[in-house]
Amino acid sequence: MTPFRIDNALALALVFVVAVPGAAQAANPIDWIADKLHGATKADKSLPAPSAEALRDRGPVAIKPGEPVRFHIGEEAPEAELPKGRSHFRRVEVEGSVPKAHVRVTVLAQDAKEGKGHTVFKPLLYVLDDEGNVKNTLEFADLELDIRPFTRTRLNGCVTAEGLQRFLVATAEKSIGSHFETVSRDAVKAPTQSGFFYSSTESLKVKLPYSDTGELVLNVVPAAGDKQPCGKPPAKDKKDEKPGDDKSKKTPE
DSSP states (O other): OOOOOOOOOHHHHHHHHHHHHHHHHOOOOHHHHHHEEEEOTTTTTTOOOOOOOHOOOOOOOOOTTOHHHHEOTTTSSEEEEEEEEEEOEEEEOOOOOOOEEEEEEEEOOOOOOSSSEEEOOEEEEEEEEEEEEEEEEOOHHHHHHHHOOOOOOEEEEEEEEEEEHHHHEEOOOOBBBBBEEEEOOOOEEOTTTSSEEEEEEEEEEEEEEESSEHHHHHHEGGGOOOSSSSOOOOOOOOOOGGGOOOOOOOOOO
16 A cells, blocks of 8 residues: 655644644634645735835925925826826925915926827816815916927926915826827027037927826915916817827927
8 A cells, every 4th residue: 555645844834733723723724734835825815015115105295485396296106086087196285385376387298108209297286275175276377388409398387376385286187198289489599518509490399198197397486576477277188189190290308
């Protein structure tokens, strides 16, 4: 008769179950042995949580009036269902409270997640009350194209806010899938690092899809000391009805 053989590891596990009955009582002994030998099973409810980096909330962006702050709203940023749809967002806290402020934003163009070209983030602001609830939604006026040699393409905008202290920077869900489009400047002059000037008189049509993530620079400027005008009625997004028919020139970085 062939002697009955058992895996050495299984034998050790059985010995441990006998020696430590409390461990076996916590679950079915067979499941417990399987977990020890082969790792957690589907029945195991204590699977490792997602990494801290994957769920990390970088916390609020602290900003001092008149001092620009640059930050990124990425896929790791918090996401929630907000008044204008689901969106990634970052919370911003202003040092002190500004009775009336011009919130100036610069949106930096970024490489598209898939394929060629660039995308931009179309920001809006959710002003929060003392309890953290949204009390007002502010949309930026027509974003203005800022494109010049040797710098990243960007969009600039401004909106006026009162009693600003805490707010969220997010995007409208309907903006994703639309795009920014304009005809750029007739002429550009900008110095190179060597001191020479680059100039172009060619008009350039620019088309930038709106993305759910992006990078931007934000500045909260007290309106009383800001000599620049701020704000126009928000423009409607232009939809991509026939993206294959687009013959516009590519936007230089």
